[in-house]
Amino acid sequence: MKKKIIYSLIAFSLIAAIVFAYMQMSGNTTDKHKAKESLEAFLQQTYPDMDYEIKRSAGYGWTDGTYRFHVVKKDPIGVETTYPFYVSALEPYEVYSDTIHESNIDKEASEKLNAEAERYILTLLKEKVPQVDSVVTDVGVYNKVAEEWTPQLKTPKPILITLEIEKGDLTKEQMLQQSREIQNQLNSESIDYYLAEVGYSSVVNGEETYDYYVSFTPEQELTIRDVD
Secondary structure, three states: OHHHHHHHHHHHHHHHHHHHHHHHHHOOHHHHHHHHHHHHHHHHHHOOOOEEEEOOOOEEEOOOOEEEEEEEEEOOOOOEEEEEEEEEOOOOOOEOOOHHHHHHOOHHHHHHHHHHHHHHHHHHHHOOOOOEEEEEEOOOOOOOOOOOOOOOOOOOOOEEEEEEEEOOOOOHHHHHHHHHHHHHHHHHOOOOEEEEEEEEEEEEOOEEEEEEEEEEOOOOOOOHHHOO
């Protein structure tokens, strides 16, 4: 009798281990469903007129906690193109990259426009916030839609602006005021951005470290709680 109990416990443990390993390798069914819903919402909002299908199977990247979906885009003449999309396996199930957008980017034209945008924005911001050290943008255009970058240029997607600022002896309150000023300057030029990220850094023993971080959208009302 005791042997049967022991064998049962061993069998139960093996089954549990197998189920656990399967969950680790393939992901949670509920999370997979929610990740797919998140991707569907993203596609409907970003490409409302696109004819597409999300394949039922989804790969799970257990090392980075993402689901990989294949989106099949169908053009009017019946040609199908497949794009991989990676979605977080955790709430809020963020879509990490838009491979449809990325595949259409004119890299040479975008590189030129990025350099122009970064120079323009850096010069603009330094007038009010001289501590701004660098600006990086991710302007992406299809074909050569413009000869040069201007604040009025509307790109296929609003841009991300990443800023670095030398922290020095600034307090959190002063950093908040700087971030508000940066937001005001960007908005005053009607620059088409969806998010700005500001990293406040300092140099200790020759090494640069980031002490604080602020991110904001054009419409966001910044408070001291936004200074992380």
